[in-house]
Amino acid sequence: MPQIVCENASLGYDGKPIVTGLSFTVNAGDYLCIVGENGSGKSTLMKTILNLTPPLAGSIRMEGLKPTQIGYLPQQTQVQRDFPASVLEIVLSGFQGQRGWRPFYTKEEKVAAGANLKKLGLEGFQRRCYRELSGGQQQRVLLARALCATQKCLLLDEPISGLDPKAAAQMYEIIQQLHREGITIIMISHDVGVALADATHILHIGKHLFFGTKEGYLHSGIGRAFLSEEEHK
Amino acid sequence: MMETLALYLGYPFVRYALIVGVLIALCASLLGVTLVLKRFSFIGDGLSHVAFGAMAVAAVLNMTNRMVIVLPVTVVCAVLLLRTGQNTRIKGDAAIAMISVGALAFGYLLMSMFSTSSNLSGDVCGALFGSTSILTLTKGEVWLCILLSGLVLVLFTLFYHRIFDVTFDENFAKAAGTQVDAANLLIAVITAVIIVLAMNLVGSLLISALIIFPALSAMRIFRSFLSVTVFSAVISVTCAFLGIIISILAGTPVGSTVVAVDVAAFAVCAGIGTAKGN
Numbered sequence: 267m268p269q270i271v272c273e274n275a276s277l278g279y280d281g282k283p284i285v286t287g288l289s290f291t292v293n294a295g296d297y298l299c300i301v302g303e304n305g306s307g308k309s310t311l312m313k314t315i316l317n318l319t320p321p322l323a324g325s326i327r328m329e330g331l332k333p334t335q336i337g338y339l340p341q342q343t344q345v346q347r348d349f350p351a352s353v354l355e356i357v358l359s360g361f362q363g364q365r366g367w368r369p370f371y372t373k374e375e376k377v378a379a380g381a382n383l384k385k386l387g388l389e390g391f392q393r394r395c396y397r398e399l400s401g402g403q404q405q406r407v408l409l410a411r412a413l414c415a416t417q418k419c420l421l422l423d424e425p426i427s428g429l430d431p432k433a434a435a436q437m438y439e440i441i442q443q444l445h446r447e448g449i450t451i452i453m454i455s456h457d458v459g460v461a462l463a464d465a466t467h468i469l470h471i472g473k474h475l476f477f478g479t480k481e482g483y484l485h486s487g488i489g490r491a492f493l494s495e496e497e498h499k
Numbered sequence: 500m501m502e503t504l505a506l507y508l509g510y511p512f513v514r515y516a517l518i519v520g521v522l523i524a525l526c527a528s529l530l531g532v533t534l535v536l537k538r539f540s541f542i543g544d545g546l547s548h549v550a551f552g553a554m555a556v557a558a559v560l561n562m563t564n565r566m567v568i569v570l571p572v573t574v575v576c577a578v579l580l581l582r583t584g585q586n587t588r589i590k591g592d593a594a595i596a597m598i599s600v601g602a603l604a605f606g607y608l609l610m611s612m613f614s615t616s617s618n619l620s621g622d623v624c625g626a627l628f629g630s631t632s633i634l635t636l637t638k639g640e641v642w643l644c645i646l647l648s649g650l651v652l653v654l655f656t657l658f659y660h661r662i663f664d665v666t667f668d669e670n671f672a673k674a675a676g677t678q679v680d681a682a683n684l685l686i687a688v689i690t691a692v693i694i695v696l697a698m699n700l701v702g703s704l705l706i707s708a709l710i711i712f713p714a715l716s717a718m719r720i721f722r723s724f725l726s727v728t729v730f731s732a733v734i735s736v737t738c739a740f741l742g743i744i745i746s747i748l749a750g751t752p753v754g755s756t757v758v759a760v761d762v763a764a765f766a767v768c769a770g771i772g773t774a775k776g777n
Contacts, residue, residue, distance in 0.1 A: 316674045334676035340668065349536060349667060352723035362664045363675040369657045395722035415675055 267294045269331050269419060269450055270315065275324035277310045283322050284310055290469050290477040294330075294418070297451045299465035301458055301492070306472035308454050312423060315452070331419060334363045337412030339422045342404065347397060353407050354392035357383060360414025375414075382410040386440055402433025406440065419450040426457060438464060458496050500748065507747050515636045520739045520757070522648040523700050524709060526693045528735030529655050531714035532728050533666045533686060541592070542580055542687070544707040545599035546694045549576045551626055551703040552602030552609075558622070559613040566643070570695050577691035581683055629702030629754025633743075644696055651689055658685065663724055700739075701754030712761040713738070719765075719772030738764050 270292040278284040284307035292298055302308050313319045314326055317333035337360070357379040358371050365371065383391055386406045391399075396407060405425060412420055425441065426434040434457075442464050445451045455461045461468070468483040470476040476488045483489040507513045534540055553572040557565035580595055610623060636644075655662070664672045665682045673679050690710075697706045713735035717727045742757030749756075 318673055334674070336674065338671055338674040340670040340674075343668070343670075345536065345538065346667065350718050350722055350724060350727045351663075351667060352725075355663065355724050356667065359660070359664050359667060359671075360675075362660065362672065362677055365660065369660065371660070393723075398722070411671070421674075 268292065268329055269294050270326070270328055270452075272326040273324055275314070275321040275326055277307055277314050277319075278322050279310065279319060281322065285471050285475070286323075288324070288471065288475060292419075292450060292452060292467075294450055295445075295448055296467055297445045297465045298453070298467045298469060299461040300452065300454045300469045300471065301456075301461060302471040308471060309423070311471065312421065312454060315421060335416050335418060337414075337416035337420045339405075339408055339412045339420065339425055341423050341427060342408070346404075349397055351396045352392065353383065353388070353394050353396055353399075354379060356396055356407055357392075357410045357414060360411035363415055379410070379414055382413040383407075385413070386410050400433070401429050402436060405429065405433070405437060409437075409440070413444075417449070419452070420444065422451065422453040424454055424456065426455075434460075458493060462493075503748060504744065512634050512636065513747060515638075515641045516633045516753070517740065517743055519636060519641055519644045519696075520633065520700050520743045520753075521736050522644060523693070523697045524713075524735040524739030524757070525732055526648050526651045526689075527697055527706075527709040528713035528731045529651070529728060530686070530690055530693060531710040531712075531735075532717070532724075532731050533662055534690065535711055535714045535718070536666050540707065540711050541595050542577070543690060543694060543710045545580060545595035546573055546577055546691055547698065547703040547706040548599035548606075549573055549602045550695055550698055552606035554626055554698065554703075555606035555609045559609050566695070569698075570692070573691040573695050574688055577687040578684060581687040625702065626698070627702050627704045629698075629700060629705060629752060633700050633753050647692055647696060651693065654685070654689060658682070659728075662686065667724075701757060705754050705758050708758040708761055709735070709739075712758075712765050716761075716765045716768035719768040720775070734764055734768070735761070 268291050272288055272290050275288045276283045276286045277288060288311075290298075300308055300311065310319065314321055315333075316336060316338060354376070358375060360379070360382075361371060361375045364375075380392060383389060386409055388403065388406055388410065391403075391407070396404060399407065409420075409425070420441075422441065426437050429437060438460055441451060441453070445464070453461070453465070462480060462484070465480055468476065468478065468480055468489070470483065470488055470492060474488045476483060476486055478486070484493075534543060550569055550573045553569040554565055557568040560568075562568065576598060580598065607623060611619060661677065661682050664675075664677055665679050665686075669679050672682075693710075694706055697709055701709055713731040714727070716734050717731035721727045721730050738760040739757050742760040743753060745751065745760070746753045746756035
């Protein structure tokens with residue numbers, strides 16, 4: 267069942283296209299990894315999927331999914347690293363889309379927030395201070411917030427940037443686990459090696475475009491060229 | 500000393516000053532947490548200079564009710580500053596500096612050219628550092644202040660979670676469908692209102708202190724957004740109350756006394772924070 271369908275889209279901003287002729291489909295339960303060089307338009311694609319910038323041409327549409335139902339894990343900002351907030355306050359803010367004009371959170375939402383923390387191995391962390399957690403724990407808190415916003419589809423922007431190898435491996439394991447539970451994963455990553463280990467589909471954007479299964483990517487000219495380039499870095 | 504205090508509290512103008520001072524400090528500290536965390540501390544400073552410029556215009560025009568000019572001009576500038584601040588950080592910074600020094604210079608120029616007052620430097624000094632106007636408030640001004648502070652409090656309570664959302668993570672908020680621009684606009688407008696109110700208390704050069712010190716003090720000790728907000732309000736109200744009392748007893752200028760108490764409170768909080776190992 268397709269969730270996101272992108273047809274012959276041109277992406278860019280201020281009327282200047284960065285990527286043209288982009289087509290891909292994300293089915294429910296897929297694990298799509300988006301790779302490409304810096305400046306190739308990965309973040310623009312992400313904003314387009316989240317419905318923050320419209321495509322310049324072509325179309326991108328959701329089926330059975332609203333753009334606000336995508337659980338988004340943005341990259342951490344400097345402001346957040348020393349932000350005085352408890353873990354619960356941050357995870358609850360994942361419900362902001364559902365909260366609307368209601369000025370408070372319901373009991374059910376608080377319980378659900380706790381459940382999502384438990385799922386990510388942070389049981390009992392509700393009252394802890396966010397800025398005192400390790401990088402890996404902070405990232406898991408933000409992932410728990412994304413889970414509050416969705417049960418269907420997660421969009422992860424460089425989820426392991428700034429993490430040490432052990433925390434990164436743990437993060438990938440959690441993402442893999444969520445994927446097994448049936449949540450669609452869309453991940454932007456620099457880390458091609460691990461991406462290829464876990465993902466089911468690859469979208470390569472840049473001068474040349476590729477979309478297909480992981481096996482197809484490994485045998486394509488563009489995939490082999492990119493991988494050998496990454497290895498030599 | 501208590502007798503002197505009781506004597507002073509018998510005067511309505513002292514009670515008015517305490518009510519208005521405490522309310523202004525409360526509102527300023529609530530918004531301060533957000534402004535400091537969003538790295539917007541300077542917007543308060545810039546806007547207060549704009550308010551000074553607008554006040555100069557009102558003074559030259561010999562208007563009895565200066566709020567009519569000062570409030571709209573400051574709100575408009577708050578909106579403009581926020582708009583430019585969104586594009587790039589450098590541009591936003593420069594815009595604030597430009598508007599604030601421009602308004603300051605323009606205000607003084609106008610006052611020195613057209614003012615009919617015999618005590619020009621006294622007027623300017625009063626507007627910049629807080630005059631005795633806090634002690635000459637009329638009943639109407641007190642009610643206006645109570646009304647506006649009440650409005651700020653209600654808005655802040657209703658939109659508390661929304662303010663947290665856009666302060667902690669604008670990108671996530673946008674993706675979740677939150678009207679981030681509208682929320683930022685609301686924050687800017689409320690900030691402008693508070694600054695105009697606070698000019699009576701501490702004068703336009705010292706307003707930033709009222710906004711940032713309580714928030715920074717609270718952040719030294721507390722570790723959740725709610726506790727920081729609440730404690731920041733408590734500390735600000737206490738400092739304003741003490742500051743006004745001290746200034747009455749010791750005959751010091753109201754504005755700078757309140758700010759001095761705020762600074763002292765910050766030093767204490769920083770000490771406690773260090774001792775706790777934060």
